[in-house]
Amino acid sequence: MTRTALIAGQGGLPVALAAEMTASGTDFLVAELDGFPSEIAGADPVRFRVERLVPFLDLLAGRGVRRVAFAGAIRRPALDPELIDARSATLVPRLAAAFRSGDDALLREVVAIFEDWEFEVAGADALAPALVPGPGVLAGTVTEADRADAAQAAAIVGAVGGLDIGQGAVVAQGLCLAVETLPGTDAMLDFAALHAARLRPDPKGGRGVLYKAPKPGQDRRIDLPTLGPRSVEKAAAAGLAGIAWEAGGVILLDRAAMVEAAGRAGLFLWAREP
Structure with a gap:
């Protein structure tokens, strides 16, 4: 059996992925970047620093790890040059260039480094396919107005995602009320809550749709959008x-709870064909 290292950040995704891997009998250990603990109960994680990345990679190999998965949010850490060991120093130029780029470029470089050490990098959808639903309506009813708003939002997400800006947008009556940027989905929805009522041209028209999807060309083994x-x-x-998302491209952290909450709130949940 292939042993997996779950490189766990913060938020609900590492918890959900760890639970699915445990249920499926996957042999795995948890690793956490120093200063960014996950919420996985009883994980007994291996902790590492970017400045000593090569010793960490050697440690994983020594523990029989052949596959790694990245899950959860991690802010860019402040690096201490005094902690960099001689072997990790060879990676500094690559990491320094990546740190100056967008999130997608940084994650691609991190993945490339792990692959250079001959680790297989697996996505959450491969390790826990139940977390990534295929096409269909999971709750509520999607109207033609909702479909039009979702199509417009998908076009917007594709455009801003191509600039490595975000993975979500809110559209109502064909108008973009908000796009996701660095503060994240919650901040986008908070903004929409403050302004949506006055921005909708027709008070009796469509109420609007939140749409999420991976960025165009995104490596889907890392940083899939979550709901x-x-x-x-x-x-x-x-x-x-309601909420729509690209079918097969978005992770649902707790599908049952989402469906229940959508039913109570009268919202639809729709995994939309891209």
Whole structure:
């Protein structure tokens, strides 16, 4: 059996992925970047620093790890030059260039380094396919107005995603109310909640849609968009009609709880064909 290292950041995704891997009998250990603990209960994680990345890679290999998966949010850490060991110093030019780039470029470089050490990099969809639903309506009813708003939002997400800006947008009655940027989905929905009512041209028209999708050309083994029960609560608070996402491209952290929350709030949940 292939042993996997779950490189766990913060938020609900590492917890959900660890639970799915445990349920499937996957042999794995948890690793955490120093200063960014995950919420995985009882994980007993291996902790590492970017400045000593090569010793960490050697440690994983020594523990029989052949596959790695990245999950969860990690802010860019402040690097201490005094902690860099001689072998990790050879990676500094690559990492320094990546740190000056967008999130997608940085993650691609990190993946490339792990692959240089002959680790297989696996996505959450490969390790826990139940977290990434295929096409279909999971809750509620999608109207033609909702479909039009979702199509417009998908076009916007494709455009801003190509600039490595974000993975989500809110559209109502064909108008873009908000796009996701560095602060994340919750901040986008908070903005929509503050402004959506006055920005909708027709008070009796479509209430609007939150749409999420991977960035164009994104390596889907890393940084897939996520949605969870909190997304439903925030979308309801913003007065939206529902949530749509690219089928097969977005992780649902707790599908059952999302469906239940959407039912209570009268929202639809739709995995949309790209």
